[in-house]
Amino acid sequence: MNTPALRRNSFLLNFFFKIFGARASGIILATLIVELAFGYMTPMFYDFGFWTVILSFASRVGIIAAGMTLLMASREFDLSVGSVFALVPVLAFTWARAGLNEWVACVVALGIAILCGLLNGFVVTRMGVNSLIATLATMFLYRTFALVASWGGAVSPPENPTFRYIMGAGDVGFKGFSTAVIWWLGVSAVCLIVLSRTSHGNWTLATGGNEGAARAVGVRARRVKMINFMAASFLAGLSGILFAVVRNTIYAVYGVGMELEIIGATVIGGTPLIGGAGTVLGTVFGSTLLGMVYLGISSTIPMMTIPSAYLYEGAVGALIMGATILNVKMGSLKRLFR
């Protein structure tokens, strides 16, 4: 369809598409707009110090969302990530406090996280249970483990300063970024490369796009999904450890409801719910946007009127709705430029 007029007038849009790809362009534009909007209301939004808070918030969601992007690209969901987020640090720090070397404790606890993913994957791929149902069930199951392991109380991370530095609380020196943010960006970079430049990534996209076709040519769809489930749970555990170190404490009830934030960040970022495609770059911006929204709300609306946490949830819902509609529009807009 030849629309030279449109082509000329939308040089900016074309520019965006070329650099970021049609999928991530939407969220990147949205993030810029929101930044300008909040920046207009509070000058804090142009302060780098403030940004470290935003990015710290974003990293909690973003680390897991990177893995979720892969999983959703293969057309599966994991609702249990919030529970694993709590379970892993609870276990790791309880063991560390009991005398086990903190690094070993983390490795073992992350191993448990991988087993959680394995169970999720097994129930979905071998027992044929829909992933929403299966992970809803494991969400409760893993939460129970966390509650029992911590007996409902607080668990604090090990004192070891090196450990704390590496696992999240450290100040990298550049503009006040914490190591948690570095972990987030690193994990996202890895996931981005895996999804777009490895054979596993190609199989993931194929499995999500047309599982029958993928199987017909020999893609091991079950194994692909299994790996993605394990990655998501692993990252959930990692994020939990980092978060607990930064906050200096972890309760078994932390992370309740987080799975929706994560799926939200992924969908807002441009990854479709039905799978077959995914953009980790979009997810990075989606997580950032959530951070901006939360901090934007808490800095513009006084706590006394409405707690920001309530508004934040509403905002996430509205964003998911808006993003989904926008993605559809972007899709038809892209077709206009062919």
Add this chain to the structure above:
Amino acid sequence: MEGMSKAFERVRALEEVDLHVDRREILGLVGDNGAGKSTLIKILSGVHPADKGEIYFEGKRVHIADPMQARELGIETIYQDLALVDDLKIYRNIFLAREFKKRYLGIVRLLDEGKMKSEAEGVLKRLGIEIASTDDTVRTLSGGQKQCVALARSVYFDAKLLVMDEPTAALGVAESTLVLDMMRSLKEHGKSVIVITHNLAHIFSVCDRIMVLQHGRKVGERYTRDTSVDEITDMIIGRGQYVSNSPKSAA
């Protein structure tokens, strides 16, 4: 020039059906619904086992227990749904599960996209298929082009025998012509083709021989040049001198 022949039987679905096709030959397999065409090719592609009978490929007796074995022998089946992923790029579809990889920094094995693209373009060009860019997704292709891409994939991986199940069923005239031309091209490249279709016009246009099944039995086999649409039609529905013993046949 070694051909391929097969003799087997299966109660109710197929009874003592012999099929053979030579290299550089296009065989049309026809018959009404339920005649056993699908069953026959599924045995050939390793999806079903035969109850009785043998398969010979290039002169040697073979056993085809699963689709992978069929593919290893060089038998590739193109089903109606084509086994293409719409939202994936063309070159990624062609090399799905068989991607080219390149080592980076000595440790990481990433996709060699450059090689995949150039190889994809190469095989498409070799077969005379015109596609704007292998970087586009399959979704942008027409039905006929999709068929051609699926065929190109099989050809690239050295298929010797291509089995096509209703390739022109959903296609218009221009598209069908594209696919039929491709089939002739395959023949020129030394491949054998078995094509199942209800479209007798296409059969007569492109096939060298025609084999008719009815209710699991082979009713007849003709060289295309020696027969006519009417005769084939009679064989398919069991009319005239081809009245079969089956109670469903037309008198």
